[in-house]
Amino acid sequence: MESGPAEKSKKYDRQLRLWGDHGQAALESAKVCLVNATATGTEILKNIILPGIGSFTIVDAHKVSGEDIGNNFFLEKDTIGKSRAQVATELLLELNEDVNGDFIEETVDNLLRNNSGFFQNFHMVIVTDLPERTLVTLAAQLWESDTPLLVCRSYGLIGYMRMVLKEHTVVESHPDNAIEDLRLDHPFRTLTEYCNAQNMAEMTKKEHSHTPWLVIIYKFLEDWKKHNGEMPRNYKEKSKLKEMIREGILKNQDLVPEDEENFDEAIRNVNSTLVPTKSKPFWILARAVKEFVQNEGQGRLPVRGSIPDMTADSERYIQLQNIYKEQALQDIAIVTNYVHQLLQTLGRPQDNISDSDIKTFCKNASFLQLIRCRSLAQEYDPATANHADIAMHLEDTDDDDLVFYILLRAVDRFYSQYSKYPGCYGDSMEADIPKLKACVSKLLQDWGITQNVKDDYVHEFCRYGASELHSVAAYMGGVAAQEVIKVITHQFIPINNTYIYNAMKQSSITVQM
Template sequence: MATQTSEQKSAGLDKNNKYDRQLRLWGDHGQSSLETAKVCLVNATATGTEILKNLILPGIGSFTIVDSQKVVGEDVGNNFFLTVDSVGKSRAQVATELLSELNEDVSGDFLEENVDDLLEKNPAFFTSFTTVIATHLPERTLLNLSKVLWEKNVPLLVCRCYGVIGYLRVVVREHTIIESHPDNSHEDLRLDRPFQGLKEYCDSLDLESMNKKDHSHTPWLVLIYKYLQFWQQENGERLPNNYKEKNALKELIKQGVRKNAEGVPEEEENFDEAIKNVNSSLHKTSVPSEVKALFSDPACLDLNIESKNFWVLMRALKEFTENEGNGQLPVRGVIPDMTADSERYIQLQSVYREQAAADATAVAEHVHALLHSIGRDEPLHPDKNRKPGTITDDEVKTFCRNSAFLTVVRCRSLEEEYCPETANLEELSRHVVEEEEEGSTEGDETVLYIMLRAADRFFSEYNHYPGAYDNTMEADIPRLKSCMNKLLHDWGFSSTIKDDYVQEMCRFGASELHTVSAFMGGVAAQEVIKILTGQFVPINNTFIYNAQKQNSTTLKL
């Protein structure tokens, strides 16, 4: 068996120290996904380099910048990663060199070529990347790039800063998330449907015969289980489901606190914890509606040799739930911290872990059978893990542990969004501000999206963005208004947009402000990391930021 050298161990420790904080967020497997990712940035604008900076620092595997532009004075004024000395040089090359200095673990490359030419000659170039980030692309080019990536299911992230407007669009055909890390979730304690191991352990503890120390160090979860049994003897095999009934259970627990010789209740913190946790721990164990919907998804029901591991696991989970699980998902196997002596806390923890392991084993059996049925089964390694390309036992355990929080994000394509016949007009019309609503601020961020689309239409007609040249400013205002009205007409909107928005767009002149780019760089990089690691839930699908008012909105367009 191969052993690590002292240099390899030292390098591993250094990397753990270097990435300590992010490892706590997404773990070793999430970091590994980052370190194998290949990211392509189209155009080294201020926004683009800010996004890359926030991906290079946490350690993506490699990046490639595609940009045919030379560095000009405007770039130096708003791009932190370009200098005066670089004016006239390749923007892709200079940005690559400076960004590469941020992290020696990340390799950088560049291609000084026009995106349209590259799409025409070698569209497969873009599909070789894990993720593509596009900034400051004309609408026609963006749609061509998006179509190529959509067909190969390569995630595309579109980001731009236009004056005080920040825009982000995530374009991914299907993104499956196992570790969604929900902010608020109930503990999986199963007090309403205790499994056999939990019953046996709790029933083995006799509160009446315990000495003082053991009585005050019995885990609160056991206390709730026992006093719930007393409550159910009078009220039937159900959970307390209203304020009055839960208070009655709390009173039962309170009466269980031992009293001293003078009849004064002892200080028993575990009983206080039990009373405090009655409301949060007594909830009905059920399969979330989102997971039920995934059970009925065609991708889950109709497996084939090309099916993602996620959908094979989902089908196995469905079969487990309908059979061994008796209508329930696998036990998560995690319990909260609580006042208890180490021995009994570890015993209780082991009860949940053993049940979780047994459930995961049952799910794994379904996985192996499904892999065989679709022709993807392979012999086991000596370490009992499956070969790459199938599904490892560790993957099954992770899936089971997070089975209540599984999520699938399916974005609409840019073609669907940009075509008037398939555009999500209901979402847009709900937010558009009509000119008569004087002083109203509702929907401002959506109006900014409309103005960005109008500016793109302006560019396609006049080959420059409105207000980009001082000598055309006055003429560009009515032109932009005309483009905006045509866009609204194509959508069938009777609403109009205030002239103030049109004038502001012309005043912006498609300029990038570094402060806005820095903010959007952080937002966009966060979404890229979600996609690369397969953890946390990315937006679906559009984010608009108004830097002037520091407001933002998310739209599903």
């Protein structure tokens, strides 16, 4: 019978391939709070419960209504009139026995008033369907405590998401087009010794055709540097180096071009391999790496310790691979020493930062990311609102989804004035159209924007009646859950900061508001 850890590895196999054991551990130790178990809210929770979030708490003072039953798969007909927080929690917990869940049948206003530190107990707070006034108050408190906030809503055929992070660092950004860290412009001692020991003139046919392309480029680079002592720097010089390699295929008359796949690989990889090795500018997130770069690294980051696949016999490929791994371990050891020195200076124990964290940081030092979002207070203050971008997008409302941001802000203003959303009662839709139009005009006036929103959009938002369609809620639940996991695991790059989805056209935009 499989052990517990083995069963868990099998259960979460696919996601472990995405964010690794350490990412899964971060997820399993995280506590998340959801405000309001709407269709969108429960879809978000579903998508973080399945991969194994540590625990969740639902804050919701509402009772289950007939409208809830019509759009929320996690509520059932016989639960009408019962606590929406309790019913949703019980059904969501059936998805994953590894996850703990709780609920509080209370309003956010009451919690902020009577238990001001409640929301600071979570690694992240997710908000759906909250009036603007309460949302701004909650967002200000979370901003002050540096607690990440994700606001998400589905409004008719429009989806909206806002990430609020004071500062978020990403070590493992998983770039799509990462350049290999091979250091052929500054080869380290063991790499030089290994490549120099490969005498291609004395190799057999099989050995020659299975020499790793990295070694081939190194050899021809040495010949190149005999002329001017420098690396090829431009397209013309790199093309000449490729030609030198191409001519090398025919030097041995016993070898035909078809046998020289490794030489073809070398030619294809010249451009990407000869990218200069240098540090990416980054603030002192890791002072230890900074010290390494300034001293032992001689201006370069720690070696990542990996090489790409290449045509070669197993023995020499593994030897080459081990050279990079050993160099990476040496660099990590130096950085670790700097880390321990810094911890000692700060009066903290050495185990304050784990060896695995140092290793991960060194491996990903080239891809570090820092995200700073604007606060919700900055966005909602007319004096600091993003007027220029909004005005620019309004110039072409037929093709730009940012108009829906304006409408969403306008319906919130409508709610603050009339204690209901426009069109949410069928017989009031016609009467609400001029009221919503006035809210839109006043909002744009406050922002100092002279353009206006077409009446068609105003009519459409009144027709929505603040309805939450399950198809849109399900889509937004998937998108939002991805962002939650990014923030919790500190892997991949979350949005900065506003995402708008248009289900009518199946289009979306991400903007900084």
